[in-house]
Amino acid sequence: MTHLALSGISKHFGDFTAVRDFNLDVKKGEFVSFLGPSGCGKTTTLRMIAGFEIPSSGMISLEGADITDKAPNQRNVGMVFQSYALFPNMTVAQNIGFGLQVRKEKESAIKDRVKEMLSIIHMEDKANSFPYQLSGGQMQRVALARALAIRPEVLLLDEPLSALDAKIRVSLRAEIRSIQQKLGITAIYVTHDQEEALSLSDRIVVMNVGEMEQVGTPFEIYNFPTTRFVANFVGSLNTAEAEIVDPNKGTLIMDGARLESSGELKGRNKGDKIMIAIRPERLSFLSEGKKENVLDGKVENITFLGSVVRVDVTIGGRKFSMDTFNRPSLELPKIGETCKVTCSDKAVLILKE
Amino acid sequence: MSFLSRLRRFPFWGWFWLILGALYFILPLYATFAFSLSWDPADPFKAYERSFGDSRFWNSFLLSNILALATILASIILVVPTAYWIRLRLPQARRLVEFLTLMPFVVPAIILVFGMIRIYSTPFTIPFTDIVFMQPLTQFKAGTNILIVAGYMVLSMPYMYRSVDTGMRTVDIRTLTEAAQSLGASWFTIITRIILPNIRSALLSGALLTFAIVVGEVVLASFLGVNAFGPYLFLLGQHRAYEPAALSFVSFLLTWIAMGLIQLVTGGQGQAAGAH
Known part of the structure; x- marks a missing residue:
């Protein structure tokens, strides 16, 4: 009550x-x-x-x-x-x-x-x-x-x-x-x-x-x-503009890269421009076997923040931050190297303006 | 540490100005005291004995004290809620009120008293009728006392208002009020239990200044025909030499005792210790 x-x-x-x-x-x-x-x-x-x-x-x-x-x-x-x-x-x-x-x-x-x-x-x-x-x-x-x-x-x-x-x-x-x-x-x-x-x-x-x-x-x-x-106000966030390719399947194009999102696209049409967001901790380096939401990037900077390591990656001319837990076995690419970054379709958030 | 380096660290100019300032205040007082003792070398306190033996001294002094207390009480009742409300709800009116409180510096007491006599020496009638609402205040003793207290309130307003306002500035009046309100307190409770105790030393300073003004005031009391201490001292000074000096010294002493009492009551600490 x-x-x-x-x-x-x-x-x-x-x-x-x-x-x-x-x-x-x-x-x-x-x-x-x-x-x-x-x-x-x-x-x-x-x-x-x-x-x-x-x-x-x-x-x-x-x-x-x-x-x-x-x-x-x-x-x-x-x-x-x-x-x-x-x-x-x-x-x-x-x-x-x-x-x-x-x-x-x-x-x-x-x-x-x-x-x-x-x-x-x-x-x-x-x-x-x-x-x-x-x-x-x-x-x-x-x-x-x-x-x-x-x-x-x-x-x-x-x-x-x-x-x-x-x-x-x-x-x-x-x-x-x-x-x-x-x-x-x-x-x-x-x-x-x-x-x-x-x-x-x-x-x-x-x-x-x-x-x-x-x-x-x-x-x-x-x-x-x-x-x-x-x-933007709650936590860190990567935001980018994307274009809807298939509103039913949640397929998007961001800077030429294909992305799948499980976010709500009802009422949107093919070709509509939308804002998407991905939390830094939801991005990771590509593991074997993964095919969806794979983005090509280049490592720009690596910052140690104690328990977390922040890696800044450029994807299609846009800077993305990526957080990963700091552990002794962690292997990171070097600054300037190319890499493949991925995330789940649930990590790709669709934002209202 | 050598003597020379100690000497260099000694704040010479600080002490110089302090001593000079102290002499400025103490020398006239000492001169007055010394003069009051010089009437009869065989009996140095003769001026004091004569003064204290005069019933007119006691009557006028007692009356002035009562008038001073009445003025302080009435001023607190008027000024504290006013200053509080202006700080809380009407900050835009602050400049106007500050200007009004400075008026006694601009308008001399003689003008004030003539204005009062002119207005309050005629009966008050209900407008457009001949029905007398109130007899002239100057025609009866209580009325005159009310008039003189009102006049003293005006004269002491700059000191009382500024003391209270400064006291309130050191306390976060708004938040304390809101905290008390959220706990269920009424306006009366807030003023009496939160505001007044937290501006205690400011109130005492204002009260002391008011007391000093009232006890030494001559113009209002003379023209309103009130046998207060000020006119008594003035008349005495015209006819006698030593007694006025003795009574002036006593007045100073009383003021100092009052200041000492303030220190004692406030424990020497600011009223807003711990206020945020």
Whole structure:
């Protein structure tokens, strides 16, 4: 059943449209990420759910009740901010208990909940510390505990890890996911970091210039991007123009080379120009016996990236990147040598413009 | 380290300007204090004894303190929500409000008090009728006290507003407000439990400046006929030599005590420690 529903949401600031016709149904306990570049409208959408912005049109409902025009303090929505937003005049325990005090809960209940939250974030020893005595990671954990203490219907996280260093970011994102799953809380997470979105989410909403580009599981978003923007924004990608030879069989011609694709070509005709995309890791050097999707190339550059080796190959005047696992037995051609590169028909993605 | 290299590292000019600045402030104070003790060599504190023995001193000083407290309270009630709302929702109005708060520097207190007397010395009638809505404020004591507090609020506005505004600049008001709202807090809770405690030292600075202005103010009190400390000190200075010096020194001392209290209350730390 739908827990949070956004129906036809748009937001205009004067002549500027920040969000256009946003539709999304979120199930209870689901972790959904809004992923996109700066200015794509993801934070504005989150702020509309929180009640800090009122949609220009559309409706937001929570558990079936319309909350579109409700004040932020009447929505029971917890929020974690990029800048932590801990109250500097309060200790960690007071910060966590603030929402409960505002709700006039019993002192003993507040104490118990604060204790529980401190244990969840493993900061029992910091209950009496002030925010300025904590590290960035600790402050964000307190902010998370504070938002969770009120048992919100939805937890909103606005780029909560952006201000932290890489190592803490990785450990904290795992902690956020584990706490969210443990409490079974519905969460909406805003980020421009694809790795964060892919590793945390049940579903990802990829956004661009105020519109939803694609909604899907991390697996679908990464492996089957439907638009050129999504394909380029999530992971590395080789894109090229191709011409349809047989729309029924999925046969294409790219720079004179014949390619087979299992992608959707319904409604397309022979001779139509389309954009195709191939992930670098889906390309490999030719193994014996393979006949389809064999492309002649020339090795331009080889870069070692630790566990992966990236080989840049020119195919018909177009540069393609190819990733292969780095292992001691790996044999690679030399720079300048010719080679044969191949991929499966499933690896050749057909993109919508 | 040799003596010469130590000498070279000594911040001579820094200390020179610091001492010069300190002398500029301390010498007149010392001169006033020394003069106040010179009335009777046999009894150096005679000026103080005489001043403290005068009931008019205590009455005027007490009244000025009450007026100062009332002004501070009313200013906080007016200025804090105004500055907060401008920072949060009306940033485009900031320049206009800043300009308005500077008006007391442009319009002298004498003009302010004459304007007040002119407007508030006639009864208020309901427009187009002869029905008297309110008696002239200048005709009764409480009315005059309300007028003088309002006048003091105007005079202290530049200091109070700027102190509060600067205090708010050091705290991320918008995000803290949104965080509190998402936790269910009302506007009243946000202002009293989040905003005020986080601009505490800015408020105290503004309050101290307001206190100093009110206690030493002469023009408004004289023309509105309020027996405050300022006019008392002024009159005393016209007829006596040593007591005004003693009372000036006491005023300085009180200001310093107030500053010390601020340091004590704020623990010497910025109000926004840990704010992001």
